[in-house]
Amino acid sequence: MKLRKFKYYEPQGLEEALSLLDRFGHVAAILAGGTDLVPLMKQKTVQAKHLINIKHLTELDFIRGDSMLEIGALTTIRGIEKSDFLQKKCPLLRDTAGRIGYVQIRNVGTIGGNICNASPAADFAPALMVLDATVEIASVDGKKSASINSFFLNPGETILDKNEMITRFWIPRTDEGTRCIFRKVPSGNSSGLAIASVAVLSSVDKVSGVVREARIAVGSMAPTPIRCFKTEKLLVGEKISDEILNIASQKIVEETKPISDIRGSREYRIHLIKVMTKDALMDIYWRNLS
Amino acid sequence: MKKRIEVTVNSEKYELAIETHKLLLEFLRDDLGLTGTKESCGMGECGACTVLLDGKAVNSCLILAVDADRKVITTIEGLAKEQNLDPLQESFIKMGAIQCGFCTSGMIMSAKALLNENPNPDISEIKKALAGNICRCTGYKKIIKAVRMVADSQKTR
Numbered sequence: 004m005k006l007r008k009f010k011y012y013e014p015q016g017l018e019e020a021l022s023l024l025d026r027f028g029h030v031a032a033i034l035a036g037g038t039d040l041v042p043l044m045k046q047k048t049v050q051a052k053h054l055i056n057i058k059h060l061t062e063l064d065f066i067r068g069d070s071m072l073e074i075g076a077l078t079t080i081r082g083i084e085k086s087d088f089l090q091k092k093c094p095l096l097r098d099t100a101g102r103i104g105y106v107q108i109r110n111v112g113t114i115g116g117n118i119c120n121a122s123p124a125a126d127f128a129p130a131l132m133v134l135d136a137t138v139e140i141a142s143v144d145g146k147k148s149a150s151i152n153s154f155f156l157n158p159g160e161t162i163l164d165k166n167e168m169i170t171r172f173w174i175p176r177t178d179e180g181t182r183c184i185f186r187k188v189p190s191g192n193s194s195g196l197a198i199a200s201v202a203v204l205s206s207v208d209k210v211s212g213v214v215r216e217a218r219i220a221v222g223s224m225a226p227t228p229i230r231c232f233k234t235e236k237l238l239v240g241e242k243i244s245d246e247i248l249n250i251a252s253q254k255i256v257e258e259t260k261p262i263s264d265i266r267g268s269r270e271y272r273i274h275l276i277k278v279m280t281k282d283a284l285m286d287i288y289w290r291n292l293s
Numbered sequence: 294m295k296k297r298i299e300v301t302v303n304s305e306k307y308e309l310a311i312e313t314h315k316l317l318l319e320f321l322r323d324d325l326g327l328t329g330t331k332e333s334c335g336m337g338e339c340g341a342c343t344v345l346l347d348g349k350a351v352n353s354c355l356i357l358a359v360d361a362d363r364k365v366i367t368t369i370e371g372l373a374k375e376q377n378l379d380p381l382q383e384s385f386i387k388m389g390a391i392q393c394g395f396c397t398s399g400m401i402m403s404a405k406a407l408l409n410e411n412p413n414p415d416i417s418e419i420k421k422a423l424a425g426n427i428c429r430c431t432g433y434k435k436i437i438k439a440v441r442m443v444a445d446s447q448k449t450r
């Protein structure tokens with residue numbers, strides 16, 4: 004399957020990339036890993052007259068930071084999966100990376116691409132949402148930032164303007180005693196897109212068994228990845244019991260809007276998200292209390 | 294629109310001007326005649342077109358040929374050394390880990406990337422490394438065994 008011709012640009016630095024984006028953003032596509040974009044271009048779902056290949060912007064490929072973690076938008080999924088630094092600082096992102104697609108995809112796909120394509124099934128989204136990550140957005144006008152929790156608008160649509168791109172993610176350090184889990188049921192084909200996924204960040208008081216903090220975000224359960232604030236609120240301050248976990252997993256269903264599609268039915272998604280959320284919460288609390 | 298690139302494929306250096314919309318897969322098959330790399334789904338789901346780009350397994354159907362500039366590519370044709378097949382190729386033959394053979398190049402290239410990184414993978418690591426390669430003829434047991442056999446034989450050496 005071939006690609007249609009396009010006008011090709013290979014900026015050597017961020018400034019050059021941004022000025023190209025400013026000129027051609029309305030008719031251009033940005034090529035990062037290309038694992039989403041190239042199939043879309045082959046199917047002619049994306050018809051780009053101009054292609055801006057940003058693979059050479061190595062300045063956007065980094066994992067660093069201390070109290071505030073920073074990950075460059077061009078960091079590959081594989082780079083995150085294999086990062087010893089993240090194993091200590093943020094194992095949730097490492098675990099999540101290891102569940103995306105398969106090796107060939109992870110070797111080239113990037114965290115920035117995973118997020119800005121705004122698939123409801125983007126696996127990094129629920130993880131970054133529970134981590135309360137901030138997205139750094141750049142354009143010729145300068146840099147600004149936005150919460151990942153307000154970044155997605157619709158399937159394939161984000162708050163990014165045509166002349167803007169993601170340059171990095173800021174991830175605040177989580178409190179001592181906080182645990183994070185990413186769960187996903189992938190579809191049967193090799194793409195492994197989530198039928199449903201959930202990321203949970205929570206901590207519980209070891210003595211009283213009362214939930215101190217709870218953040219939950221889900222993928223493939225609504226037109227965009229979403230944070231489930233009502234379920235979180237319901238959990239905080241409650242003592243852990245089977246009953247409260249059942250109520251929470253019911254509440255999460257009320258917060259989501261799953262559809263039936265080729266990967267799974269609405270009913271199956273509802274079943275999965277209830278089971279996965281309860282299971283993830285139990286796992287966190289059991290490990291915290293034992 | 295063309296761009297000049299410099300690329301090493303199976304230890305041979307090429308310098309040429311290439312169409313910017315040409316895929317790495319097309320460059321390997323159509324320009325270099327290296328037809329061991331197969332196109333099946335063309336959408337990055339089946340792994341038949343897997344090659345090594347700087348040692349990493351990638352789907353050549355999703356990568357622009359210009360992105361191979363100043364990189365090292367290894368295809369299935371680059372594994373055998375003179376008259377000797379790669380241990381993985383020998384092992385696939387010995388185990389009968391082939392039926393129609395269309396997925397085999399990709400399977401072997403993914404396995405090669407795995408063994409380069411981890412010479413002694415267990416079954417679950419092999420399965421994970423081959424998760425992006427689909428066989429539609431038969432199954433995966435002999436393929437996984439063939440990879441494991443190479444790891445075993447190299448351990449005893």
